[in-house]
Every structure is written in structure tokens, then in C-alpha cells.
């Protein structure tokens with residue numbers, strides 16, 4: 317680790333060295349979440365078409381073999397290769413016609429059946445010859461090349477036998493998983509019930525956009541931002557969105573009410589060290605237990621996690637970029653645990669920096685970054701702001717993900733390799 321002189325302070329002034337020692341590493345914080353958060357036990361059964369974005373509480377198994385019968389993979393003619401004796405060409409009478417969705421009449425000996433893609437293979441046939449490869453006469457076909465047994469046939473159970481597991485418990489049902497369920501013949505799915513989540517955004521200085529604002533007041537960014545992030549998750553039932561004033565007693569009552577109704581309470585603001593930061597005292601007064609408070613991360617250092625009875629509480633910092641980043645790192649991890657979601661999130665990947673990185677060793681930094689192309693080796697290149705400002709989200713929309721600057725990294729030149737966590 318390189319010791320550097322302090323650089324110019326960033327937007328929130330949170331880079332003070334004397335605080336770094338109390339902070340825990342990100343991985344420790346994630347382990348504490350993983351240890352304490354268990355999936356909600358209750359389940360519900362929904363129709364496949366209503367299950368988008370939900371989490372499977374039981375595996376989905378194939379109701380029948382996939383595919384269920386031998387069928388044609390091409391439009392053409394079904395025949396028995398064993399009936400083609402001697403050298404070709406061969407002429408075969410076309411004795412039947414088999415469209416998809418209809419049972420096929422059996423063939424015997426030197427006979428062919430007109431067949432269409434997806435139609436059942438007639439008994440007695442073992443190959444399908446594409447129509448482009450035959451000469452069709454009125455009631456017969458002439459073929460010059462001997463077809464190979466099994467040619468252009470989709471064999472029954474070639475993808476999966478009946479009863480095989482198509483999707484495991486814990487899968488999140490996106491379009492590809494829904495497609496898999498449909499091909500397994502699943503009409504009803506056993507799902508984890510939706511997670512009841514409440515959002516409490518604190519700060520006397522906040523006003524909703526559209527409302528009158530005094531000189532010392534600012535627009536509330538966290539409410540619309542987090543509401544949108546949560547509303548995009550079908551596994552979440554956002555049961556309450558409230559704003560709270562900076563008073564311990566007021567917050568105590570709000571927290572008591574929201575925690576009583578929720579599996580997860582998310583707060584923003586009021587968790588730092590000033591005497592105006594009332595969220596932690598209110599949580600503790602309500603009998604809450606704090607698992608961690610303060611992570612060696614920038615932005616988002618004061619992020620806090622604990623429990624109030626059986627309700628989980630995630631305290632995000634007030635600064636909007638800090639709230640966004642900590643939601644991505646800790647909120648999503650918590651949501652995964654509580655909903656029993658075992659699906660892998662967006663995979664981290666390596667990218668190359670387009671710009672120099674200024675970084676003071678001490679805390680891991682997650683800096684919004686945008687993919688701008690590829691270098692001559694085909695590696696993805698990202699650009700980013702010179703500094704992270706916790707209060708600024710104006711440029712966040714242009715980012716594709718968060719670039720990780722490791723805690724012990726000093727300044728890095730352009731062209732350095734960095735980890736990148738895409739938003740989706």
C-alpha cells in the first residue's frame with residue numbers, strides 16, 4: 317500500500333484519514349448481510365404469465381420429455397433409409413401428408429410422407445430429406461443421394477427427459493427463464509412471496525420537486541430514485557414511501573410503524589456522526605441491533621445495516637450518489653438474500669481506463685463509468701469523471717456501471733486494467 321499525501325478533498329469531504337480505521341471492508345459487510353438475512357419462508361403459486369421477475373421457491377421440472385416426440389426439423393419428406401436398396405437414384409410414392417399438430421400415418425417399405433417442420437415423424441421413418449433435395453413429381457419423389465439415418469429429425473427427449481430439472485429453486489424469472497418454464501410445460505409456479513419493503517427518506521432540508529422551496533432547501537433526489545429502483549423489481553412490494561424529519565422522536569414513531577409492517581426498511585440520510593443524525597439513535601431506541609455501520613467504500617462510507625426485530629434495516633447515506641452506489645452493492649445483495657434469489661447478478665468484467673485515475677489509498681472507490689469502445693486488443697475502454705462527488709447524480713445517467721478502484725491503489729495511468737460492475 318502506498319502512502320500518499322492527502323489530495324484535494326472530494327465533494328463530501330469524507331476522505332479524512334482519521335475515520336478510515338473504524339470502517340470495515342466491503343466483503344466483511346456483505347458477509348454480515350449473508351449471515352443474517354434468510355429468505356422469506358412464505359410462498360405463493362402464480363400462473364406463469366404473472367411470474368415475471370419473481371423468484372422460484374421450488375425447482376421447475378419437465379412435465380414431459382422435451383421434445384415430446386420425434387419430429388421433422390425441416391420441410392420435406394419422411395422415409396425409411398433401410399428401404400433404399402442398391403445405388404440411387406430412387407423413386408418413392410408419396411402416400412401421406414403430415415402437417416405440424418397432426419398425428420402421422422405409418423410408412424412401410426419404399427414409401428415417403430410429405431412432412432413439415434415440427435410435424436411428428438411417421439412410424440417406420442428414420443430420416444427427413446429437405447424438399448430442396450428432391451425432384452417432386454405428381455405423386456412421387458425422386459432422390460439422388462442416400463439420406464443418413466436420423467437426418468433432419470428432432471429426437472424425443474433429446475433436450476431433456478421427463479422429470480429433469482429445468483430451473484433450480486432461487487432462479488429469478490426473466491424472459492429466458494419464462495421461456496424455459498413454458499418449454500417444460502409449467503403452468504403454475506411456486507414462488508417466494510414478494511418482499512414487503514418500506515422507504516423512509518429523512519432530512520428537514522428536502523422538498524419534493526414541484527413544491528415551494530426555501531433558500532436553504534434542496535430537491536429530494538433519493539425518494540424518486542429509490543422508488544424507481546424498487547418499483548422495477550417485481551419481487552418487491554413497496555408498501556410505503558415516507559419522508560421523515562430530523563428528529564429522534566418523530567423518526568422513532570415512523571420507524572416503529574414501518575418496521576412493524578415490512579420485511580425490509582430502507583432509510584436514507586441521518587446516519588453520519590452529527591447530532592442532527594437521528595436515524596441510528598431512533599433505531600436503537602426501538603430495540604434495533606446494528607450489524608455494521610461504516611464501510612471502507614467511497615462513496616457511501618456511513619452505510620449501515622441492522623435488524624429491528626425480524627425486520628432488516630438498511631441505512632443508506634443521504635448523499636444521492638452514495639445512496640445509489642450503496643443500494644447497488646448492499647441493497648441488492650440484501651434483496652437477493654431475503655428473496656432467496658440465487659441468480660447471478662451482472663457479471664463483473666475487466667475494462668481499461670481511458671483517463672488517469674486519482675485515488676488516495678484507504679477506501680475502495682466505485683466510480684460511475686461509461687463504456688466508450690474497445691482498445692486495439694479488443695478490451696473494453698471506460699471513461700469517468702476525474703473525481704467522485706457524493707452529492708452529484710447529474711452525470712450518472714450517462715454511466716453504464718461502476719468502476720472499482722481498489723482500496724490500496726494509488727494513482728493509475730490511462731490504460732490501467734480495472735474491474736467494472738455493469739448496471740445491467
Ligand SMILES: Nc1nc2c(c(=O)[nH]1)N[C@H]1C(S)=C(S)[C@@H](COP(=O)(O)OP(=O)(O)OC[C@H]3O[C@@H](n4cnc5c(N)ncnc54)[C@H](O)[C@@H]3O)O[C@H]1N2
Nearest residue numbers: 330519535536537538585586587588593617633634635638
Ligand atoms: N463529521 C463528519 N461528517 C460527515 C461524515 C463523517 O465521517 N464525519 N461523513 C460524510 C459522508 S461520507 C456522508 S456520505 C454524509 C452522509 O451523511 P448522512 O447519511 O447522515 O446524510 P445527511 O447528513 O442526512 O445528508 C448528507 C447530504 O446529502 C443530502 N441529502 C440527504 N438526503 C437527500 C435526498 N433525499 N436528496 C438529495 N440530497 C439529500 C443532504 O442535504 C446532505 O447534503 O455525511 C458526511 N458528513
Ligand code: MOO
Nearest residue numbers: 328616617638706
Ligand atoms: O459522501 Mo460519502 O463519500 O462516503 O458517501
